[in-house]
Every structure is written in structure tokens, then in C-alpha cells.
Amino acid sequence: MSARTRLSGAALAALVVLAAVVPAARAQKTQWSDAVYVPGRWQGGRLVPARTANQATDTLALVMRVDYFAKPPRWRAEIRRTADGQNFADPQVVLGNGADVQVVTALGATPLARHALGGDSLVRAALVVDANGRPQGAANGRIVDRAADGSVQRVVFRRTQRSAAFDDAMLDPRNSSAGRNFLSSRIAAVGDQRSTAVVATAGARGVDRVQTPRGEVPVTPDSLAILRMERFVVGALTLEEFLRQGRLGPYATRPEARR
Amino acid sequence: MTGRTGWRAGAALLLGAAFLAGFAQPAEAQGLRDRLRRVVRGAAQVAQTMLPISADKEVEIGRGIAATVAGRYPIVWDQALTTYVSLVGLAVAGEAPRPDIIYRFGVLETPDVNAFAAPGGYVFITRGALGIMESEAELAGVLAHEIGHVNRRHVIEGIRKADFMREVRDQAGLSGSTLDRAVGAGSNVLFSGYSREDEAEADSLGVLYAASAGYDATGLPTFVSHLNSRAGQGPLTEIFATHERPQGRLERLNRIIQRESLTGGVQLPERFAQNVRGRTAPAAQPQAKPAQPPARPPLPAQPPQPAPQVKKPGT
Numbered sequence: 034m035s036a037r038t039r040l041s042g043a044a045l046a047a048l049v050v051l052a053a054v055v056p057a058a059r060a061q062k063t064q065w066s067d068a069v070y071v072p073g074r075w076q077g078g079r080l081v082p083a084r085t086a087n088q089a090t091d092t093l094a095l096v097m098r099v100d101y102f103a104k105p106p107r108w109r110a111e112i113r114r115t116a117d118g119q120n121f122a123d124p125q126v127v128l129g130n131g132a133d134v135q136v137v138t139a140l141g142a143t144p145l146a147r148h149a150l151g152g153d154s155l156v157r158a159a160l161v162v163d164a165n166g167r168p169q170g171a172a173n174g175r176i177v178d179r180a181a182d183g184s185v186q187r188v189v190f191r192r193t194q195r196s197a198a199f200d201d202a203m204l205d206p207r208n209s210s211a212g213r214n215f216l217s218s219r220i221a222a223v224g225d226q227r228s229t230a231v232v233a234t235a236g237a238r239g240v241d242r243v244q245t246p247r248g249e250v251p252v253t254p255d256s257l258a259i260l261r262m263e264r265f266v267v268g269a270l271t272l273e274e275f276l277r278q279g280r281l282g283p284y285a286t287r288p289e290a291r292r
Numbered sequence: 293m294t295g296r297t298g299w300r301a302g303a304a305l306l307l308g309a310a311f312l313a314g315f316a317q318p319a320e321a322q323g324l325r326d327r328l329r330r331v332v333r334g335a336a337q338v339a340q341t342m343l344p345i346s347a348d349k350e351v352e353i354g355r356g357i358a359a360t361v362a363g364r365y366p367i368v369w370d371q372a373l374t375t376y377v378s379l380v381g382l383a384v385a386g387e388a389p390r391p392d393i394i395y396r397f398g399v400l401e402t403p404d405v406n407a408f409a410a411p412g413g414y415v416f417i418t419r420g421a422l423g424i425m426e427s428e429a430e431l432a433g434v435l436a437h438e439i440g441h442v443n444r445r446h447v448i449e450g451i452r453k454a455d456f457m458r459e460v461r462d463q464a465g466l467s468g469s470t471l472d473r474a475v476g477a478g479s480n481v482l483f484s485g486y487s488r489e490d491e492a493e494a495d496s497l498g499v500l501y502a503a504s505a506g507y508d509a510t511g512l513p514t515f516v517s518h519l520n521s522r523a524g525q526g527p528l529t530e531i532f533a534t535h536e537r538p539q540g541r542l543e544r545l546n547r548i549i550q551r552e553s554l555t556g557g558v559q560l561p562e563r564f565a566q567n568v569r570g571r572t573a574p575a576a577q578p579q580a581k582p583a584q585p586p587a588r589p590p591l592p593a594q595p596p597q598p599a600p601q602v603k604k605p606g607t
Contacts, residue, residue: 195504196389241360241476245483246533252479254359258367259414262358262398267378275379276506279428279560282383285506 062104064197065172068190068273068283069097069155075118086183093188094118095273099159102197106131107204112156113269121269125150127160128206134160135206142206155187173283192283345448346463347392353451353466354412356475357482361408361416364483365400368419373399376567377435380428381415384436387504388443388497395439403527405519408482409438411448420527422568424518428560431568432502433512440497446490450481485534495541496548502557509554513545 070093073082085092098121102109111124126137127145135142136150145151145160158178161169170176176189242249276282345353368374374397381397395413400406403420410416415438417431425431441447451457451474460466466474486494495512503509520538522528535541548554 194389195387198389198391241363241479243360243364243476243483244480246485246530250364252360252363254356254475255362255366256355256359258362259355259358261369262362262367262396262414265374265378265396267375267382271375272379272382276383279383279506279563280558281506282386285557 062102062197062199063193064103064199065101065191065193066283067097067099067101067159068095068277069099069159070094070188070190071096071155072185078117078119080118084184086179086185093185095270095277097155097159098269098273100124102199102203104201104204108162109204110160112150112159115270119268119270127156128204129160129162130206137206158187159189190277190283343452343457343460343462345445345452345466349463349466350445350448351393351412353448353471353474353478354410354414356471357410357447357478358412358414358416360475360479361400361410361414361482362398365402365404365416365418367416368399368401370399373568377417377422377431380431381435381439384432384501384505384507385413385439387436387501388439390443393442395442397435404530405522405527406531407434407438409441409447410482411442411445411478413442415439415442421515424522425515425564425568426518426561427508427511427514428564429502429508429511429558430515430518431511431564432505432507433498433509434515436501436505437494437498437512439501440494441486441490443497444490444493446486446494447478447481450486451477483530483534488536491535492544495545499545499548499554500552503549503552503554506557508557508559509549509552511559513542513549516541516545 071080071082072085072092073080073094074092075081075094080094080096083092095118096115098113100111100113102111106129108129110127110129112127113121113124115121127150128135128137128142134145136145136148138148150156163169170189171191172193173191176191178186178188180186241252241254243252277284377399378397381395385393385395390413393413395415398414398416399422400408400416400418402418403423404418405420405424407415407417407421415435417434417438421434422431425434454474454477456470456473456477460470485491498512499509502511516538519528519531520542523532523538
């Protein structure tokens with residue numbers, strides 16, 4: 034093989050590698066979640082605030098979860114607040130494009146500054162993003178915001194997904210579906226969320242015979258049991274508390290990141 | 293190469309062959325035409341079996357398979373136990389990159405030691421399996437293994453390659469009796485076992501998902517070592533028939549844990565005991581003979597574990 038042939042081969046290989054890498058870099062998406070706590074406790078469905086310099090999680094109450102989806106310069110935040118410490122409300126969708134930030138409602142998009150969300154200090158703090166649409170602070174772990182006197186204002190437990198998979202259309206306010214389909218609903222809770230496409234299915238099948246290591250056995254499918262299984266709800270807040278108590282997910286012991 | 297490019301290349305080859313056949317001598321042409329016809333027929337069959345199964349169809353098939361699982365083993369309706377298993381499952385499912393899947397978890401009423409995952413996110417574990425576990429990390433490892441099967445669409449890929457799928461030309465064709473056949477084929481895969489490669493892949497993903505969620509990655513190998521020490525017992529008949537022998541699995545799992553440096557993580561045996569003990573049937577007992585050595589690999593010293601919380605979830 035001549036030197037020229039080898040060179041051509043190398044150039045071709047480099048082109049193939051570039052062709053594979055460049056689109057991947059251009060299409061880089063990220064996805065992460067913040068569990069936002071404030072000092073205090075939920076008691077009887079009411080938040081009893083506390084003033085503390087102690088950032089330990091047992092003095093904190095979960096008040097909000099924010100799921101972020103970004104493909105620079107566009108980003109999307111789905112904000113779920115809890116008013117009783119028991120359930121999250123439906124998400125509110127905020128879209129950014131590097132220049133404007135808009136709240137998406139059923140009627141259309143409204144600039145954040147003119148929407149009630151814009152007056153919410155916790156939401157404003159959650160929506161401080163950089164040029165790439167990423168919120169301030171570490172990619173993973175605990176982020177503590179303190180007041181000038183050292184008291185804890187809020188503690189964020191952040192978790193970045195290893196890989197992001199969402200439709201670009203969800204980042205575009207001109208797309209009518211951008212605010213209506215909640216991406217976070219699939220990752221924040223489970224149960225009673227069947228899509229309409231899933232409802233109609235084999236329900237009236239008779240006795241089947243299935244192959245097992247013990248030979249063929251007759252089985253009567255129990256579709257009603259699966260319907261019941263699908264309606265079984267584990268709330269997002271319950272999951273969050275479970276993770277926190279077990280020091281799992283975003284609550285796993287990691288170095289603290291300060292702003 | 294993308295599927296579309298590959299299809300174009302294949303079509304160009306077929307056209308080229310047809311072109312050549314047209315110019316061949318008559319005597320040879322007959323044989324060539326026959327061969328070409330066979331090639332075209334084979335290519336068409338391959339193209340048909342390559343029909344992708346959409347996410348919605350995956351869930352639809354999965355519901356049918358899950359119903360078959362629930363028909364063979366009744367689902368336990370113990371809210372506290374189901375909530376606990378679901379929470380552990382959701383903790384690890386959060387690490388699995390399938391946003392199109394909603395995971396649901398159920399406990400099956402049988403002393404058999406096993407776990408199943410139907411496409412679309414229906415994950416089951418038996419009371420018998422819970423009965424031989426000692427920590428939440430083990431449960432997380434087993435559920436993560438099942439989630440690995442779902443994420444990699446192992447059952448769906450098995451169905452897609454089935455002969456009857458050659459007749460299915462689009463998603464709409466995957467309905468009625470064809471859907472029932474898909475459910476039947478998938479149920480057979482579930483109960484009679486995945487390929488060795490699929491099991492190995494699910495094992496790899498299992499330890500990765502569990503460790504990524506914050507659990508001790510040795511949970512799954514520890515569970516496998518429990519199987520090893522109970523070999524030959526009735527409730528383990530099927531899991532032994534459908535999975536690689538524990539010793540081989542243990543070695544492979546430990547290699548993955550070492551290669552990926554999956555250290556640290558929580559085991560949470562107290563929380564597991566509080567939520568599962570007393571809610572499961574008597575466990576299959578270890579053999580009288582000395583059990584195999586513990587599955588823990590020779591990892592570097594781990595940092596001190598945080599004290600596990602034992603508060604009951606959902607309260």
C-alpha cells in the first residue's frame with residue numbers, strides 16, 4: 034500500500050469520525066432535576082418555617098421540584114410546587130431561548146416578568162440560567178443558598194441525568210404542544226398516567242398455554258389485575274422523601290457545592 | 293450506517309443483480325432468475341422482520357404479557373409492600389434512559405424465587421425472591437436487572453424476529469390475533485428464559501443502574517449468592533433453568549463491579565426488613581452444607597456508610 038493510499042485512508046477515516054462526532058456535539062441535550070427545600074417542616078398540610086443556619090436535611094421541607102430540559106440556547110423548566118407537603122401540583126412550564134423567558138399557559142405564552150411566577154422568589158432563583166440554559170451551581174449534589182447573615186434560604190438537591198432524551202419540539206413556544214405535554218410526569222411519579230394509546234389492548238383473551246421450564250402450563254391472563262396495577266399511584270413527593278431518607282439519587286453523599 | 297442507507301445499498305445491489313440477470317444467457321438465466329427470485333424473496337422477508345415496534349405497541353404488548361404473568365401468579369394487593377417495592381424500583385428506574393416508559397411494580401404471590409419484566413415497564417418480583425433477600429440493595433439490584441431487560445427491549449426484539457412478524461407490514465397490522473401471537477411469543481420468552489447474551493446485558497445494566505441510584509452495587513451479586521446457597525430447592529427450579537449458573541454470574545458481576553469501580557452506596561438492610569419481613573412467605577432455606585463465599589468482590593476499602601434511615605415510606 035502506497036503512502037498516498039494510506040494518507041487517503043486516514044483522511045477518509047477522519048472524515049467518518051468527524052461525521053459521527055459533529056452532529057452529536059451539535060445536538061447535545063441535557064436534562065436535570067432540582068429538589069428545592071426551605072428551612073421548616075410540613076405539619077398538618079402547612080409549612081411551618083424555621084430560621085436556621087443548619088443545612089441538615091431534617092430541618093428542611095421540600096417545596097418544589099424543577100425538571101430542566103436544555104438544548105442550547107433553548108431550555109425548558111417544568112416547575113411543580115407543593116402547597117401541603119403531600120402532593121405536587123401540575124407542572125408549570127417555562128421556556129427560555131437565551132434572550133426571553135416565557136411561561137406557557139393553556140392560552141399561550143406570557144413573559145415571565147408579567148406572570149405571577151415571576152414574582153415567586155423560589156421560582157426566580159430556580160430560573161437563573163447561564164448562556165447554555167444551565168442553572169447556576171454544580172451539576173450534581175447539594176447546593177446551599179444562604180442569606181447575608183448566614184441563615185439557610187434554600188437547599189437544592191440536584192441530579193443530572195446521564196443521558197437526555199426528549200423531543201426538540203418541547204422547547205419551542207411556537208409549537209402548540211410545547212406546554213401541554215409534561216415531560217416530567219413520566220419521571221416524577223408513577224401510576225394512573227396511562228396514555229390513551231395504551232388503554233385499548235388485549236383484554237378478552239382466553240386461556241393461553243405458556244412454555245415454562247416445567248413444561249407448558251395453562252394460564253388465564255388477568256387484565257384486570259394489570260389495570261389495577263396501573264392505577265396504583267406512588268406520588269412524586271413520596272418518592273422524593275424515600276430517596277432522601279435512604280440517601281439515594283440526588284441525596285447520595287456527595288461534596289457540597291456552594292454558590 | 294443508518295437503516296435507510298443500508299436499505300438503499302441493499303436495493304442497489306438487488307437492482308444490480310436483476311440488471312445482470314437480464315443480460316445473462318438463456319440457459320444460465322433460468323437458474324440465475326430463480327436464485328435472484330429467492331434472494332428478492334429473502335430480502336423482502338428480512339425487510340419485513342425489520343419492522344420496528346413502536347413504543348405504544350411495546351406497551352400494548354407488554355400489558356398483554358403482564359396480564360399473562362398475573363394470570364400465572366396472582367398479584368399481591370398489599371399496599372405497603374407494593375409501595376415499598378415500587379419506590380425501590382422507581383429509585384433505580386430513574387437511572388434508566390427510557391423517558392417513554394412508565395415503570396410499574398408488582399409482587400407475585402408464589403414461593404418461587406424469580407422476577408419478571410414485561411415490555412413497557414411492568415416489573416414483577418415474587419414473594420419467594422423477597423423472602424431470601426436481606427437488604428434493599430439486593431432488591432434494587434434485582435429490579436434494576438429487570439429494568440435492564442425492558443430498556444434493551446429484549447422481549448420485543450425476540451418478538452420482532454418471530455416468523456409470524458413477517459406478515460406484519462406496519463404498526464396497524466400488529467393488532468387483533470397478531471397482537472395475541474406477539475403476547476404469546478413474549479410470554480414464552482419471559483417464562484422460558486432470555487438468551488445468555490441478554491441476561492449478561494441485563495446483569496451489567498442492573499449493577500450500573502443500582503449503583504448510579506446510590507445503592508451498593510454488590511446487591512445483585514449478593515442475591516445471586518443466595519441462589520447459589522439454595523441450589524436444588526423447589527422454589528428455585530425455574531430460575532436455575534432460565535439463568536446462567538450462579539457461580540458464572542457471580543464472577544461476571546464481580547468483574548463488572550471492579551471494572552467500573554462501583555464502590556460505596558447504601559445497603560439499607562433495616563429499611564428492607566421493616567418493609568418486607570413479616571409480609572413474605574417463609575424463605576427457601578440455605579443448604580445445610582456451607583454456603584459459597586460471599587459475593588463481595590475484593591474492592592478497595594469503602595468509605596463509612598451513612599446511617600440508614602428506617603422510617604417507613606409513604607407515612
